[in-house]
Each structure stands twice: as structure tokens, then as C-alpha cells.
Amino acid sequence: MKSKATSFDIAHMAGVSQSTVSRALSDSPLVNKETRERIKKIAQDLNYKVDKNASNLRKQHSQTLALLLFEDPTSDDSLINPFFISMLGSITKATAAAGYDLLVSFQNMKDDWHAVYEDSNKADGLILLGYGSYTDYEYKLSQLEEQGTRFLRWGAPDKKHPGISIGCDNFLGGVEITKHLVSLGHRSFAFIGQADESAPEFKGRFDGFMTVIAQAGFDTSKVVQKNAISTELSGYKAAMEILEGEHPNAIVCASDLIAMGAIRAIRSKGLKVPRDIAVVGYDNIQISQFASTPLTTVHQNTQVAGELLVSNLLKLIHNEPVTDYLMPPELIVRESCGCGFISYKNN
Amino acid sequence: MKSKATSFDIAHMAGVSQSTVSRALSDSPLVNKETRERIKKIAQDLNYKVDKNASNLRKQHSQTLALLLFEDPTSDDSLINPFFISMLGSITKATAAAGYDLLVSFQNMKDDWHAVYEDSNKADGLILLGYGSYTDYEYKLSQLEEQGTRFLRWGAPDKKHPGISIGCDNFLGGVEITKHLVSLGHRSFAFIGQADESAPEFKGRFDGFMTVIAQAGFDTSKVVQKNAISTELSGYKAAMEILEGEHPNAIVCASDLIAMGAIRAIRSKGLKVPRDIAVVGYDNIQISQFASTPLTTVHQNTQVAGELLVSNLLKLIHNEPVTDYLMPPELIVRESCGCGFISYKNN
DNA sequence: CTGAAAGCGCTTACAG
DNA sequence: CTGAAAGCGCTTACAG
Numbered sequence: 001m002k003s004k005a006t007s008f009d010i011a012h013m014a015g016v017s018q019s020t021v022s023r024a025l026s027d028s029p030l031v032n033k034e035t036r037e038r039i040k041k042i043a044q045d046l047n048y049k050v051d052k053n054a055s056n057l058r059k060q061h062s063q064t065l066a067l068l069l070f071e072d073p074t075s076d077d078s079l080i081n082p083f084f085i086s087m088l089g090s091i092t093k094a095t096a097a098a099g100y101d102l103l104v105s106f107q108n109m110k111d112d113w114h115a116v117y118e119d120s121n122k123a124d125g126l127i128l129l130g131y132g133s134y135t136d137y138e139y140k141l142s143q144l145e146e147q148g149t150r151f152l153r154w155g156a157p158d159k160k161h162p163g164i165s166i167g168c169d170n171f172l173g174g175v176e177i178t179k180h181l182v183s184l185g186h187r188s189f190a191f192i193g194q195a196d197e198s199a200p201e202f203k204g205r206f207d208g209f210m211t212v213i214a215q216a217g218f219d220t221s222k223v224v225q226k227n228a229i230s231t232e233l234s235g236y237k238a239a240m241e242i243l244e245g246e247h248p249n250a251i252v253c254a255s256d257l258i259a260m261g262a263i264r265a266i267r268s269k270g271l272k273v274p275r276d277i278a279v280v281g282y283d284n285i286q287i288s289q290f291a292s293t294p295l296t297t298v299h300q301n302t303q304v305a306g307e308l309l310v311s312n313l314l315k316l317i318h319n320e321p322v323t324d325y326l327m328p329p330e331l332i333v334r335e336s337c338g339c340g341f342i343s344y345k346n347n
Numbered sequence: 348m349k350s351k352a353t354s355f356d357i358a359h360m361a362g363v364s365q366s367t368v369s370r371a372l373s374d375s376p377l378v379n380k381e382t383r384e385r386i387k388k389i390a391q392d393l394n395y396k397v398d399k400n401a402s403n404l405r406k407q408h409s410q411t412l413a414l415l416l417f418e419d420p421t422s423d424d425s426l427i428n429p430f431f432i433s434m435l436g437s438i439t440k441a442t443a444a445a446g447y448d449l450l451v452s453f454q455n456m457k458d459d460w461h462a463v464y465e466d467s468n469k470a471d472g473l474i475l476l477g478y479g480s481y482t483d484y485e486y487k488l489s490q491l492e493e494q495g496t497r498f499l500r501w502g503a504p505d506k507k508h509p510g511i512s513i514g515c516d517n518f519l520g521g522v523e524i525t526k527h528l529v530s531l532g533h534r535s536f537a538f539i540g541q542a543d544e545s546a547p548e549f550k551g552r553f554d555g556f557m558t559v560i561a562q563a564g565f566d567t568s569k570v571v572q573k574n575a576i577s578t579e580l581s582g583y584k585a586a587m588e589i590l591e592g593e594h595p596n597a598i599v600c601a602s603d604l605i606a607m608g609a610i611r612a613i614r615s616k617g618l619k620v621p622r623d624i625a626v627v628g629y630d631n632i633q634i635s636q637f638a639s640t641p642l643t644t645v646h647q648n649t650q651v652a653g654e655l656l657v658s659n660l661l662k663l664i665h666n667e668p669v670t671d672y673l674m675p676p677e678l679i680v681r682e683s684c685g686c687g688f689i690s691y692k693n694n
Numbered sequence: 695c696t697g698a699a700a701g702c703g704c705t706t707a708c709a710g
Numbered sequence: 711c712t713g714a715a716a717g718c719g720c721t722t723a724c725a726g
Contacts (some may be wrong), residue, residue, distance in 0.1 A: 006719060022721060047494060054719035055402035057702050062400065064450075065710060082633070085432045090451050091393050101469065103411075104451045106439050121703095122399045122448065132707045182439045232637070260637050286429070290579070292639035320674060353703060364713045369705060379711060404718050468719095629698035 002123040012184045014039050026093055064101040066123035067091055070130025082285040087129055087236050090306025098314055122322020126151035127314045156200040157324030166325045168300040168309050170201050173329035174208020177280050179299055182216045184338055186278055190224040192238045202254040228258050233262025238255040243269050254280035254286045256297055274338030284332050294334035361386050368515050374642045383519055411448040413470035417477025418539050429632035436655025472660045473498035497663040499656055503547040504671035513655050513672045515647040520676035524627050524645055529563045531685055533597040533625055537571040539585045540601020549601040556599050575605050584610025594624055603628035603635045603644055621685030631679050641681035682683020
């Protein structure tokens with residue numbers, strides 16, 4: 001493996017200075033068209049590529065973005081929430097389209113993750129993605145902000161949290177799906193999913209849910225709420241607890257994965273979905289469509305979300321103003337809530 | 348945003364030379380223990396991080412690996428094959444565990460992807476991941492090899508292809524799942540999935556399938572084979588074509604996604620799985636377990652695969668010898684083949 | 695339009 | 711154990 005060519009080698013071969021090579025290769029208008037083309041030809045023949053380390057060092061930026069994924073600590077490696085994966089896909093594309101590279105990393109709370117990438121100039125900005133139990137990170141987020149790190153969070157915008165958020169309107173999503181359930185005639189309800197400050201996204205969905213329950217004139221004190229993280233198993237366990245008592249007409253789950261577990265629990269009791277109990281999820285992951293009972297759920301447009309995240313982070317990097325942004329959710333009605341209507345919207 | 352501290356700032360504050368700071372921060376045994384600790388303390392207080400661009404430039408390597416994902420061109424962004432995602436997860440973890448960063452990129456054939464990362468010193472090595480229609484890339488792969496780029500492919504090892512492969516034994520997987528079907532008493536078979544050189548993984552599964560069919564004494568010329576790429580829709584369409592004729596007892600699908608589509612097609616004809624037609628998939632993706640009819644499939648251990656890919660790429664980078672490696676597949680029996688036995692293996 | 699030169703922030707022989 | 715110095719391969723004022 002012969003050592004790689006440098007701009008000096010090209011310069012020598014082209015009979016020009018190294019500066020000119022650098023300019024030519026970056027399409028500077030300062031260099032003569034023919035010279036530029038000659039240089040480019042030689043560079044291509046030699047399979048020369050600008051050394052990013054040198055170029056980044058000199059330019060003091062890396063042309064790369066970092067994506068920090070926060071997983072639920074309990075979830076199995078091979079069982080990453082498909083919603084995040086979908087986001088990963090769209091973020092990757094949007095990043096590439098903007099001419100940036102993407103560094104991906106899964107984080108767990110113990111790591112000294114904060115700022116690492118940006119401080120070491122490996123990334124110009126950070127995207128934080130995870131079901132928002134950001135309370136644990138709050139200190140680190142403020143630290144990031146203090147240091148002037150450019151970062152964006154996916155999740156519920158919240159004045160109390162440091163940094164700028166882009167997310168989907170969880171409250172509205174909770175409202176819409178619950179309204180649908182009420183309109184279908186369901187009268188007693190349970191909710192599965194963490195519904196406190198540590199999980200602002202789930203909390204938003206829960207709040208929307210409760211608001212509709214109250215508006216519809218039901219006794220909110222009769223609503224059962226069980227905590228669960230976003231896994232099938234956690235949903236299964238929570239649902240089993242709910243089913244020990246008198247079972248509700250409808251169970252609203254804070255995520256599709258939770259809903260999958262709830263459906264398994266309901267079946268294990270010899271009950272049928274939606275005949276005995278209606279179940280709805282949230283996220284519109286792929287499974288929700290192909291599940292034994294196609295799931296009524298709320299779709300968050302990951303395509304748009306990824307583009308928004310990237311374009312706004314880029315603005316931040318370029319010192320342009322950026323504000324919180326809330327995307328509208330979209331109700332996807334399938335069979336699990338008992339209306340019999342099937343939609344093949346998206347995946 | 349004040350400008351970042353450099354090793355010179357630390358040196359100044361610690362009253363030592365910049366060389367000593369650099370050594371201390373990289374835990375060189377050459378520096379006095381107390382000096383080292385003093386320096387580290389200061390660095391931490393200042394939230395100093397070594398500039399990776401400078402350090403990489405000097406060291407002539409980047410401590411990062413690049414993962415190039417090749418998608419089927421037709422598949423929707425939000426519908427990335429879950430198998431790859433699972434691999435992504437384990438590769439990310441293994442990379443981090445080895446102290447490397449991971450650059451992720453989705454490739455499409457038009458891009459001048461080859462070598463970009465390694466040539467520009469942004470990555471020390473490449474992992475190529477995709478359903479192996481590597482024929483299209485063959486030229487580029489040879490080019491990579493010629494340039495001395497360190498890369499590894501996920502997929503079927505094949506003497507005719509440039510580069511080293513790590514993959515799962517597709518032939519054996521095809522053999523096992525077909526043997527299972529035969530043992531269950533199925534007597535007429537169809538196969539859905541590209542079965543030619545352009546898709547060596549699917550081809551391996553198909554060859555294993557055909558071998559068993561022949562060994563079992565069935566007329567191989569009666570076997571129907573329809574091409575399909577790894578999407579639900581493609582599987583659906585192929586199955587619909589098959590169902591126009593006399594339908595087989597069992598349909599072997601080259602991937603779970605294809606199998607999901609086949610099941611939908613069968614249902615749309617008013618037939619039942621497995622009562623009327625047995626269906627099996629390949630990959631053991633999450634959906635295969637939660638599907639309306641849990642799918643009999645072949646599991647590829649993505650956890651081990653990711654670790655193998657990373658550790659072997661690292662060997663390649665360190666100029667240690669690396670050879671092709673074939674992992675054994677694992678049959679997962681669920682309900683879709685008609686034996687009624689349910690396994691909750693893994694996800 | 696072009697070239698000579700400085701300098702981005704490190705790591706690591708080299709000398710002590 | 712420590713420091714002065716070279717140099718990794720670029721980009722970009724500066725001067726012409």
C-alpha cells in the first residue's frame with residue numbers, strides 16, 4: 001500500500017503551487033479554468049482525496065454532525081425502538097444531502113458523553129434523540145448550553161429545559177386518539193406509560209388523554225394509569241396488572257411497543273382485541289401495521305422530523321436564530337380500536 | 348462563546364511544556380504521576396478536549412470506522428430492513444467498545460462512495476452492509492482492494508468477489524428450514540426471492556432449499572420461483588402471481604419482509620396460514636414474532652455478527668490476517684409452518 | 695490569476 | 711522524567 005498522494009504531489013505534477021491545487025480542488029473562482037481542470041484530472045487519476053483531518057483542522061470545523069441516541073437502559077440491543085431507527089434513517093439522509101457526515105453513537109447515562117464530539121471538533125453540532133427522560137441529563141444539557149455547544153433535542157419543547165427542541169405535539173396526539181376512542185363509544189379507560197416529568201413525551205400524551213376523558217364527562221379518578229417504558233415486555237406486565245381488576249373498555253398505550261405487549265396480555269387472558277378491549281398505540285412503527293390486530297396509532301412524520309432536525313441544527317451552526325418547533329401528529333385508524341376500518345397509510 | 352482551550356493553555360496553567368501536557372493526557376508512563384494528575388485536573392476544569400482533527404492529522408489515523416449501508420433502491424426511507432438496523436445497533440456498540448467512533452452513511456449506487464472515507468482519512472476502515480447485490484459494486488470493490496483500503500463485507504463469502512466477507516451460512520439456513528417443512532409433510536413448494544448471482548445471500552438460501560427438495564425426492568422442476576426484493580410489497584406481488592396457479596403447500600421466502608407480504612396475499616385470497624399454505628421467512632426480525640401468524644424463520648445472530656465485523660476490521664487495520672467467516676444460522680420454529688409449536692426465542 | 699508563507703493543534707522523535 | 715522543535719496536510723490572508 002503506497003502512501004497517499006498529497007496536494008504537493010499534485011502540484012508538482014501539474015507544475016503549479018500547492019496553493020493553486022488547494023484552490024482548484026475547492027472550486028475557487030480564483031483559479032484559471034484550464035488550470036483547474038488540469039489539476040482535477042490529475043487528482044482523479046491519482047485517486048487523490050483531500051485529507052479531512054488537515055482540512056478540518058485548518059478550517060476549524062468538521063463538516064460532520066453527531067447523533068446521540070438515548071436508549072431505554074433495559075431494552076435489548078437488537079430491539080431498538082423502530083421509531084428511532086426510522087428517525088436515524090431520515091437524519092442520515094438529510095445530513096448527507098447537506099454535505100455533512102454523520103457520527104452515530106448510542107449513549108447510556110454513565111458515559112461522559114456530553115460535548116465530547118463537539119469539544120473535540122469531531123462534530124459541529126449534536127442531535128439528541130431518545131424518549132425524553134431528559135431529567136437525568138438536565139445538568140449536562142445546561143453544561144452543553146453554557147459551553148456554547150450547538151445541539152438540538154428531539155422531543156417536547158419545554159421552557160424549563162435547556163436547549164431547543166423539535167418534536168411532535170404529544171398532547172394533541174393524545175387528544176386525537178382519545179377523542180376517537182370516545183366517539184366509538186368506549187366508556188372506561190386505562191393508560192399505560194410513564195406519565196411524569198421524567199418522560200415529557202409520554203406525559204404529553206397522557207395529558208391529552210386525560211383532558212378528553214374529562215371533557216367527555218367521564219370520572220377521571222376511575223382511570224387506571226400504569227407506568228411502563230417503551231418495550232413490549234414492559235407493556236405486557238403493566239397490562240397484566242390492569243387486567244387483574246375489572247378490565248377497561250379501552251387501553252391507551254404511550255407507544256406501539258407497549259401496545260404490542262398489552263395485546264399479548266389481553267390474549268393471554270382469553271380476551272379479544274378489539275371485541276373485549278380496544279387498544280391503541282403511538283408511533284406507527286412497522287409492526288403496528290402487520291400485527292395480528294393492526295393497531296390504531298398516531299403517526300409522527302419521521303421524514304419531515306429528520307429534515308427539520310438537520311436543517312435547524314445547521315442554522316444553529318451558522319448562528320442563525322432557531323426556535324422550538326412542534327409538528328402536528330396524525331391519527332392512523334386501524335382495527336385495534338374496534339371500528340373495523342383499515343388504513344394502509346405509510347408503513 | 349469563548350474560544351476553546353488548547354494544550355498550550357493547559358501547559359501555561361500547569362507550568363509545564365505543551366509536550367508534557369500531551370503526554371499526560373494520553374496517559375504516557377513517561378510523565379510524573381503527580382504532574383500528570385495536576386494536568387488532568389486542570390484539563391477537566393477547563394473542559395478541555397484533545398482536538399481530534401489535529402491529533403488524527405498527526406497520528407495519521409482517525410480512530411473511526413465507517414459503516415456503509417446499501418439499501419434496496421426501491422425501499423421507503425422509513426422502512427429500512429429491520430435486520431440491518433439490528434446490525435447497526437450491534438456494530439455501533441462494538442465500535443464504541445473498541446474506542447472507535449462510527450460514521451454511518453446510506454449509499455446508493457450513483458454515489459462516488461467508494462473509498463471516500465478512507466481516502467480522506469475520515470475513517471480507518473469500512474464495513475459494507477446490504478443484501479448482497481454486490482455485482483453492481485464489483486468494480487468498485489476491486490478498486491477499494493487495489494488502493495489498500497481496509498474493508499469488510501457482510502454477506503456470503505465468495506472467492507469470485509474481492510474483499511473479505513463475514514456472513515451467515517445462507518445455504519445451511521435454506522437447508523434447515525426446508526428440511527423442517529419437508530418433515531412436517533409439505534409436498535409442493537414455492538420460493539420467493541431473487542435467486543441469482545446478483546443476490547448471493549438469497550441465492551444461497553435458494554440453493555439450500557432446492558438441495559433439500561431434490562434430496563427428499565420431489566420433482567424440482569415443479570418448484571415455482573418468483574423474484575422479489577426484500578420488501579413486504581414485493582413479497583405480496585410475487586405471492587399473488589404464485590397464487591394465480593395451483594397453490595403450493597409451502598412458500599419459502601428469502602426474507603421475513605417478503606414473508607409478511609406473502610401472508611397478506613394468501614389471506615386476500617381467502618386462504619389461511621398455515622392451514623392452507625405454510626409460509627416461512629428468513630432473518631427473525633421483530634415483526635416475525637408479533638405477526639398475526641408468528642413466523643417460522645431463520646435467526647442470524649446480529650449481536651455476534653456486529654462484534655465479529657468490528658473485531659475483524661480492527662485486525663485488518665492493524666495488519667493482522669483475517670479470513671472469511673461463516674456463522675451458523677439458527678432455525679426458529681413458530682406457527683406459520685403448521686406445527687403449532689411456539690418459540691419466543693430472542694426478540 | 696498565482697505563489698510563498700503562516701498556522702490550525704496536536705504527537706513524537708531527539709536531546710538532555 | 712521534561713522541553714524545544716519538527717511536521718502531519720491542508721486553507722487562506724498577503725503580496726504581487
